[in-house]
Amino acid sequence: MTSGSGPRPDKNHREKNFPIASWIIHPRHRALILAFYRFVRTADDIADHATLAADEKLRYLDLLEAELLGKGETRAEAVRLRTALAGRGMPPCHPLDLLTAFRMDVTxxxxxxxxxxxxxxxxxxxxxxxxxxxxxxxxxxxxxxxxxxxxxxxxxxxxxxxxxxxxxxxxxxxxxxxxxxxxxxxxxxxxxxxxxxxxxxxxxxxxxxxxxxxxxxxxxxxxxxxxxxxxxxxxxxxxxxxxxxxxxxxxxxxxxxxxxxxxxxxxxxxxxxxxxxxxxxxxxxxxxxxxx
Known part of the structure; x- marks a missing residue:
């Protein structure tokens, strides 16, 4: 997948009940939280895609995980989050857990x-x-x-x-x-x-x-x-x-x-x-x- 390829959202984004770099959050945290949100939205769009077959969804989610872990540079959302996490010295454990949930959504x-x-x-x-x-x-x-x-x-x-x-x-x-x-x-x-x-x-x-x-x-x-x-x-x-x-x-x-x-x-x-x-x-x- 490149930053301009792969599955694109074909549905309206559902409301999510968690903070997304809102104005309340201190500006020093917003870039990291926004990078996290964009990564999660990309994975969500893959799991909920109306026309992709299940095996294709899982393949795209695996690619996101690989790039989050440093094995690739093509998907901008994964690269941005990886870079933002590294800048804080934070491990990718939480987004990796979320990928587990998106795989559950598929299967x-x-x-x-x-x-x-x-x-x-x-x-x-x-x-x-x-x-x-x-x-x-x-x-x-x-x-x-x-x-x-x-x-x-x-x-x-x-x-x-x-x-x-x-x-x-x-x-x-x-x-x-x-x-x-x-x-x-x-x-x-x-x-x-x-x-x-x-x-x-x-x-x-x-x-x-x-x-x-x-x-x-x-x-x-x-x-x-x-x-x-x-x-x-x-x-x-x-x-x-x-x-x-x-x-x-x-x-x-x-x-x-x-x-x-x-x-x-x-x-x-x-x-x-x-x-x-x-x-x-x-x-x-x-x-x-x-x-x-």
């Missing part, structure tokens, strides 16, 4: 239970949080809370896009045992509206996801970097609002994404509250923790 289209979904999140979401924390020099002691929060963000995304993922990619992250327990079928995800059985299944999964987000809220006071603390607080606020919609709405027929105005309002409010909390030295907001 695994169904998940049997909640544990399998969380295992997928170990590679698809948790490395993102760990990477951003490492970029900011945060302690690895923040990883457990970050892992839980990132898993919650990922499952939120799965529930939001469950219909689109099934129709466009024949990919289902809704656990098979959850569908069976509610009496719903995979094929119902292709409908314009959820049946009562499917709604019961999706709402129950949203409750489990809310428990992850509640537990992941512990990350906010653990983050030492002021700007990153504001960013995490805003992301958590977005996720809380989204999961509150997923608990009562039908993602097949109703809006379960935040509008630009809602993003602005919830983000600004969360950051203002977090800035005040840090200024006054108060503890983090209280959230009821429910077992996942």
């Amino acid at each position: 695994k289209q169904r998940y049997e239970n909640w544990d399998e979904v969380i295992h997928y999140c170990r590679y698809s979401a948790m490395p993102v949080g760990r990477f951003v924390l490492d970029v900011h020099g945060e302690s690895t002691s923040t990883w457990p809370a970050s892992d839980v929060l990132c898993a919650g963000l990922q499952v939120n995304n799965h529930l939001q896009d469950c219909g689109m993922d099934f129709r466009n990619l024949n990919r289902v992250y809704i656990p098979r045992d959850a569908l069976v327990a509610s009496g719903a079928s995979v094929e119902e995800l292709g409908g314009a509206k959820s049946s009562l059985r499917m709604l019961q299944c999706l709402h129950a999964l949203a409750v489990k996801t809310e428990a992850l987000l509640n537990e992941g809220a512990a990350l906010v006071p653990q983050v030492k970097d002021f700007r990153l603390g504001l960013e995490v607080s805003a992301i958590l606020s977005f996720a809380d609002k989204i999961v509150s919609m997923l608990k009562v709405r039908d993602p097949l027929s109703e809006r379960v994404h935040l509008s630009p105005l809602e993003l602005l309002v919830h983000g600004a409010g969360a950051m203002a509250n977090e800035a005040a909390r840090r200024a006054l030295g108060r503890g983090t907001r209280s959230k009821t923790m429910v077992g996942a």
Whole structure:
């Protein structure tokens, strides 16, 4: 692949629930985070490409990995990230974990239970949080809370896009045992509206996801970097609002994404509250923790 060849995106980029070199992040970190994001987007576009055969997708992902590890100079996204990581003395472990998830997207289209979904999140979401924390020099002691929060963000995304993922990619992250327990079928995800059985299944999964987000809220006071603390607080606020919609709405027929105005309002409010909390030295907001 050259920087101008290989698979190109043929779909709209889905919203991703993690920080992407936003204005909140300190300028000294933005170039590295943006290089990471562009690498991840390239791998995502490969895994989700509508016309590439599975073996071709895997070949392109292998090439990305090889170039990230220094075995090639043709794919600009891999070379930029490799160079940016080397400039910080950081290993490529987190993007390599993400490539594992993208290979799973190519080869695994169904998940049997909640544990399998969380295992997928170990590679698809948790490395993102760990990477951003490492970029900011945060302690690895923040990883457990970050892992839980990132898993919650990922499952939120799965529930939001469950219909689109099934129709466009024949990919289902809704656990098979959850569908069976509610009496719903995979094929119902292709409908314009959820049946009562499917709604019961999706709402129950949203409750489990809310428990992850509640537990992941512990990350906010653990983050030492002021700007990153504001960013995490805003992301958590977005996720809380989204999961509150997923608990009562039908993602097949109703809006379960935040509008630009809602993003602005919830983000600004969360950051203002977090800035005040840090200024006054108060503890983090209280959230009821429910077992996942």
